[in-house]
Structures are given as structure tokens and as C-alpha cells.
Amino acid sequence: MELAHRVKTLSPSSTLAITAKAKELKQQGHDVIGLGAGEPDFNTPDYILEAAKKAMDDGMTKYTPAGGIVELKKAIAAKFTDDNELSYANDQIIVTTGAKHALYTLFQVILNKGDEVIVPSPYWVSYPEQIKLAEGSAVFVQASEKNHFKITPNELEEAITDKTKAVVINSPSNPTGMMYNKDELEKIGEVCLKHNILIISDEIYEKLIYTEKPHTSIASLSNELKEQTVIINGVSKSHAMTGWRIGYAAGSKEIIKAMTNLASHSTSNPTSIAQYAALAAYSTEEDTTLELKQVFADRLDVFYDLINDIPGISCVKPEGAFYLFPNVKEAATKNGFTSVDEWVTALLEEEKVALVPGSGFGSPDNARLSYALSLEELTEAAKRIKRFVVNNQSK
Incomplete structure (x- = not known):
């Protein structure tokens, strides 16, 4: 065959x-x-393991809503408020089978054949492959080592065509470990707003930063940028939960609804027990x-x-x-x-x-x-x- x-x-x-x-x-x-x-x-920390065991003992082993349990969505929304000064309603958040699946689902719902996504290089290995699977085209913009592997607003603007649908910003970055500061993100955001380009902000490493410079989510810089951004995150790196496969996306109701509909026909829902484990990760005072x-x-x-x-x-x-x-x-x-x-x-x-x-x-x-x-x-x-x-x- x-x-x-x-x-x-x-x-x-x-x-x-x-x-x-x-x-x-x-x-x-x-x-x-x-x-x-x-x-x-x-x-994975003991209190999270205990929460998963309790969920199993309490019979939380059935189907859940395709976009995740309400309790976890509320905990994620609280995390956005506390960490990023962002406010999201439940219908602006989807819980997924890992952050990788959040990205995959997002590309599937926003891209049509021939649409372009600007991907700064070096890039995480799955970005171009997922774009390809959605019949889009990855347009690579080489970031110089001298600029700490970060693209400039001019480099971004030069790569934009009438087919450009989105740009991926991964900060802190896999594989380089570099991160964009507030000023750099503001200037990149200006370009995206000017050309009406969706910003895909992969923030999976936001908790692992080793300088005094704080993590900045580009969505937090203005209401306009929040509307233009989909944030990708998860508990894999921050809570040593890679195998649990719980990620999430936050963005406009229209995009999140489409992602949820697609998930309902692919994964049905993220694993129920893992969702309750992630709930413990985000709702406990133990850090x-x-x-x-x-x-x-x-x-x-x-x-x-x-x-x-x-x-x-x-x-x-x-x-x-x-x-x-x-x-x-x-x-x-x-x-x-x-x-x-x-x-x-x-x-x-x-x-x-x-x-x-x-x-x-x-x-x-x-x-x-x-x-x-x-x-x-x-x-x-x-x-x-x-x-x-x-x-x-x-x-």
C-alpha cells in the first residue's frame, strides 16, 4: 500500500x-x-503523584470534556493571572495531550495549503514538520549567533509575504536557551500587528530562567497583542511531567473552539488521571x-x-x-x-x-x-x- x-x-x-x-x-x-x-x-514531585493516585481511587478514570476538565482550565487561568498578568476565560483555554499536540492541533486549524509560517532558525525540530503536515510552508529566518540566536524586527518583516499566516516565537528557546526581552518582543509585536500575523508564543520553558531578566509573554504587552497571540505551554518541563503529556493553549475563542472540535475527533480528551495530576501541580502552594x-x-x-x-x-x-x-x-x-x-x-x-x-x-x-x-x-x-x-x- x-x-x-x-x-x-x-x-x-x-x-x-x-x-x-x-x-x-x-x-x-x-x-x-x-x-x-x-x-x-x-x-515528578510526590504531591503530584499522590494527586494522581487519589484521582484513580476516586474513580476519575472516565472520559472528560475534549478540551480538558473545568477545574484544570481554571487553575491554568489562575496561573496566567499570577505569572503573566493575563486574563483568560475557560473557553479561551484548551488542555491537550502535551504542548506538542497543542502546536500540532493549532497548525491544523489555522493553516490552509500554501499558507506560510515564519520560523526563526535555530528552531525546535517539530515546528517545520507539523507545519508541513498541515500543508503549510515553513519560512526560515536565520538568527545570527552574534544576536544570541534571536531574529530582529527587520528580519521578520523582510520574510513576510501575502501568504504569511503566523510566526513562531519560542522564548526561552529550544535549542539555544536564549530569550527575548520585553523591548524586543514589543518591536516584533508591532510588525505582527502591522501585517495582521498570528503570533504563536511557545513558552514551555518559562519557569527555567537563570538570569535576573524576567520572562515576558508577548501577549501581556497589550490587549491587541493578546488578541493576536496563541500561547503554548504545559507542565512537562516546569514540573518534571514529560511522560504525563499535559499541555495547553490559550488564545481567541474562535481558535480554541476549532482546536477543541478537532481534539474531540482525534484524542477525545487528554488522559483524565494526568489532568488531575496537572491540577495538583498548578493548585498547590508547594513550589x-x-x-x-x-x-x-x-x-x-x-x-x-x-x-x-x-x-x-x-x-x-x-x-x-x-x-x-x-x-x-x-x-x-x-x-x-x-x-x-x-x-x-x-x-x-x-x-x-x-x-x-x-x-x-x-x-x-x-x-x-x-x-x-x-x-x-x-x-x-x-x-x-x-x-x-x-x-x-x-x-
């Missing part, structure tokens, strides 16, 4: 692929350090995100210095998330490789350290390194990478 054309052109997720390869080597008995995973290395944030901040300070000390590798220090995105092209070239992809593969084979090549993020000179591991593992990983680079310089 011939497969549908929409899936024939899909590229596999490079992050999941490298993680799978690392797990395979581990199962073969190799001492592999995997720097590819995009998830906290902590178990485990501060501890999570401090652990990652400490790791960043150590790991950044170790990686930046390796010959041929340079890195802009990230402000959020839990990734380094160093430029490793010089090291790869001096090691005799024609591409960073080849260098990453050889590193995994020889030193058993798994990185994600930057080509999957639209930045072939870079590599993504997750520091969601212990300091001991990160120190050992940096040691192995440096040994690999130094030992292969004679190639």
Missing part, C-alpha cells in the same frame, strides 16, 4: 533518534552519557520549580565553562531552558570531519557521548547538549568530548 504523501516527506525527530541510539548502546553494555534528552532528570531551577542553574555554570574550554568549541551562555548550543564546526573540521553530523556520530561511537547535531534544528554548525544530568555525569561528558577533540586533531 502506498503511504499518504503528507508522511512521506517527514523527517524523523533527531532528538528522539539520538536518544534511541544512546539507549541501544546502553542496552549493549556500553557506558553511554546521553546529552540528547529534552526532559528533567527528576521524578518545586524553584528547586528545579536552582539545580539547573548550578549545572549550567559548571558545564558551560567546561564545554567552552574545549578547543574549537565556542558557546553563547544560555539564559533559560536546559541546553547548551555551542558552535562545534571548528572542532569537527580540525578532527577531519566534513560535517558536524559526522563528528557527532564518531563521538558517540568512540567516546559514548550522545549529542544532537544542530542540523535538525536548522543550524548545521552547532550541536545541542542537554544538561539535565548530574554534575558528575556532565563533568565526565565534558572530559570525554575534550579527549575526543584533542586526540583527533591530527586527522
